[in-house]
Amino acid sequence: MRPAIVVKDAVLAAIERERQRIGNHLHEKLCQSLAALAIQIGLLDRRVKAGKSIAAELEQLSSHMQDLVTQAHAVSVELRAANLANHGLHAALKKLAEDCEVPCEFSGERPVMVREPAAALALLRIAEEAVRNAVQHAAPQKIILSLTHSDQLIRLGISDDGGGFAPGAGKTPGTRLHGLELMRRQARAAGAKLKIKSVQGKGTTILCTLPEPQ
Amino acid sequence: MRPMQILLVENHADTLRWLKLYLEELGHTVATARTLAEARALLPTCRCEVLLSDIGLPDGTGWELLAQLSRPVFAIAMSGFGMNADNGRSREAGFRYHLVKPFKTAALDRILAEAAAAQEAP
Numbered sequence: 001m002r003p004a005i006v007v008k009d010a011v012l013a014a015i016e017r018e019r020q021r022i023g024n025h026l027h028e029k030l031c032q033s034l035a036a037l038a039i040q041i042g043l044l045d046r047r048v049k050a051g052k053s054i055a056a057e058l059e060q061l062s063s064h065m066q067d068l069v070t071q072a073h074a075v076s077v078e079l080r081a082a083n084l085a086n087h088g089l090h091a092a093l094k095k096l097a098e099d100c101e102v103p104c105e106f107s108g109e110r111p112v113m114v115r116e117p118a119a120a121l122a123l124l125r126i127a128e129e130a131v132r133n134a135v136q137h138a139a140p141q142k143i144i145l146s147l148t149h150s151d152q153l154i155r156l157g158i159s160d161d162g163g164g165f166a167p168g169a170g171k172t173p174g175t176r177l178h179g180l181e182l183m184r185r186q187a188r189a190a191g192a193k194l195k196i197k198s199v200q201g202k203g204t205t206i207l208c209t210l211p212e213p214q
Numbered sequence: 215m216r217p218m219q220i221l222l223v224e225n226h227a228d229t230l231r232w233l234k235l236y237l238e239e240l241g242h243t244v245a246t247a248r249t250l251a252e253a254r255a256l257l258p259t260c261r262c263e264v265l266l267s268d269i270g271l272p273d274g275t276g277w278e279l280l281a282q283l284s285r286p287v288f289a290i291a292m293s294g295f296g297m298n299a300d301n302g303r304s305r306e307a308g309f310r311y312h313l314v315k316p317f318k319t320a321a322l323d324r325i326l327a328e329a330a331a332a333q334e335a336p
Contacts, residue, residue: 031294035315036228042319043236064228 021132025075033068040064074099078128081121088113089120090147093127093156097145102135108147112154119210122190123147123156126183130158130206133179138162138204152212159205164198183208216330217241221262223253223279224292225272229315233266236319240326250274254282262287264329269293269304269312277307288329292317 040061047054077083083092090111097106114120127145134140140162148155180196187194187208198204220237224230225248237244245260247253250273265287267276280289291309293300304312311325 027294031315032226033228035294035317036226036232038316039229039232039236039319042322043232043239045319046236046239 022075022079029071030068030075033064033071037061037064037068081124084120084124089123092124093145093147096124096127096131097143100131100135100143102140102143104131104143104145106145106147112147112149114154114210115213116190119190119192122186122192123154123208123210126186126194126206126208127156127158129179129183129186134158134160134162134204137179138164140203149212154210154212156208156210157205159203161203164200164202164204166200215240215327216334217243218263218326218330218333219261220244220264220266221247221253221256221260221287223247223250223265223267223271223276225249225268225270229268236322237266240323242326248272250279253279257283263333264326265289267291269300276309277303280308288332290322290325290329 040057044054044057044061047057081092083095088111090108093108094106097104114123131143131145134143138160140160143158143160146155146157148157183206184194190210192208192210195207195209196204197206217240220242222230222233222237222244223246224233227248230246230248234244234246242264245256245262247256248271250271253267253271265280265283267279267289269276269291270293271279276291276293280287283289289309291304291307291312292315293312294315301312310328313321313325
């Protein structure tokens with residue numbers, strides 16, 4: 001059994017990694033957009049002082065503000081797993097696929113009910129981590145998500161056609177294998193099994209199998 | 215303020231767009247680049263008197279870009295962070311000022327006025 005102090009450090013490292021990811025996202029997206037907004041307002045101020053009409057620019061400013069609200073809302077939804085809480089795992093995975101920055105397909109023959117909220121959240125976080133991992137480390141052309149239910153098993157699949165990885169590449173935070181370790185922990189905590197198959201240069205397939213509670 | 219030739223290097227599309235418009239509103243001629251590679255490609259034909267460059271570019275830094283300029287320019291750095299070490303590094307690299315985003319355009323105005331005066335000085 002691993003010493004408690006080692007487990008605690010790994011959890012703290014995971015929390016810190018997630019905080020950094022959120023911080024980077026806020027910096028790259030929201031903060032940059034707010035900086036652009038500040039310049040836009042400076043331009044409007046100059047035009048007003050020059051006695052020029054700014055009707056068209058004000059409309060653009062309004063549109064820019066709306067984009068910022070949408071960005072902030074998207075971060076909030078992701079953090080709170082709001083799509084999951086409001087619409088279920090099927091809808092949350094569909095949204096994850098829609099919002100992915102590379103082509104991502106979600107196939108779910110019909111909505112699958114995951115009765116335990118904690119298990120549904122774990123599956124969503126596994127899918128999010130898998131997609132993020134693939135986009136950041138594997139340069140895929142396409143990602144496929146699937147959610148199916150048969151023989152009292154719920155199966156979540158994530159596959160990509162990216163670069164794959166070699167099994168012994170290390171577990172440094174921020175690398176792909178560190179993300180896989182996080183997924184394994186999520187799966188274990190939910191009582192699910194995780195199988196990962198990857199061939200260097202040929203893509204990766206992750207299958208998470210969750211038994212239905214009796 | 216005397217119109218100047220400005221090379222603007224910024225990878226964030228909105229910031230680039232609005233900064234270009236702002237500088238043109240002031241009467242300056244603006245060439246733009248979104249990456250270190252794009253900026254390097256402009257250097258041979260660019261007669262820029264002012265370099266306004268983001269430090270964090272997708273393929274390098276504004277510090278590297280300034281190091282590759284073979285003639286003197288009035289260089290202004292921009293970044294989304296402003297720790298003393300970064301400001302110090304910009305100064306060592308030859309940047310006259312380091313603006314931390316979001317910055318007020320009034321601050322940019324003052325710096326550009328100084329740049330224009332420097333160009334006119336004998």
